Amino acid sequence: MTLDLQLRMVLVVACALVDADGRVLLAQRPQGKALAGLWEFPGGKLEAGERPETGLIRELREELGIDVREPCLAPLTFASHGYESFHLLMPLYVCRRWEGIVTPNEGQKLAWVKPRDMRSYPMPPADEPLIAHLIDLL
Numbered sequence: 001m002t003l004d005l006q007l008r009m010v011l012v013v014a015c016a017l018v019d020a021d022g023r024v025l026l027a028q029r030p031q032g033k034a035l036a037g038l039w040e041f042p043g044g045k046l047e048a049g050e051r052p053e054t055g056l057i058r059e060l061r062e063e064l065g066i067d068v069r070e071p072c073l074a075p076l077t078f079a080s081h082g083y084e085s086f087h088l089l090m091p092l093y094v095c096r097r098w099e100g101i102v103t104p105n106e107g108q109k110l111a112w113v114k115p116r117d118m119r120s121y122p123m124p125p126a127d128e129p130l131i132a133h134l135i136d137l138l
């Protein structure tokens, strides 16, 4: 048995927004943050007491200015990755329907990318195993 002493588990909820052409939205992490410059799925950490779906809907509104209804969020898979100072557990939802126009509200660069082209967009190590799931789905 492996004992993970004082493991800090961080729950981040993320979303693959899929457009009519089967492309997925990636956002570039800004300079000055951990993993700066890498391309990630929109999402973020939950606030205290927040349900995953509610937190994801909030993050999508804050980051991208879009409104997503909870039934439009379908669970796809999750990432479980050990970073140096914490362990990331990240459910990935898929969403094909939203209201509003995707807008980079935090000045982040955005790209709509076919899953088979994602290898050209450097992603955090936690995300790499997720690409195959999106290729299978789309």
Ligand SMILES: Nc1nc2c([nH]c(=O)n2[C@H]2C[C@H](O)[C@@H](COP(=O)(O)OP(=O)(O)OP(=O)(O)O)O2)c(=O)[nH]1
Binding pocket: 012, 013, 014, 033, 034, 035, 039, 040, 041, 042, 043, 044, 045, 088, 124, 125, 126, 127
């Ligand atoms: N949103 C998102 N975060 C990811 C992905 N892959 C991945 O390793 N992460 C990590 C990066 C961060 O450590 C964490 C997301 O936290 P966050 O975006 O809410 O917070 P942050 O690090 O930008 O900033 P802070 O709130 O800690 O100051 O999850 C991904 O695809 N999407």
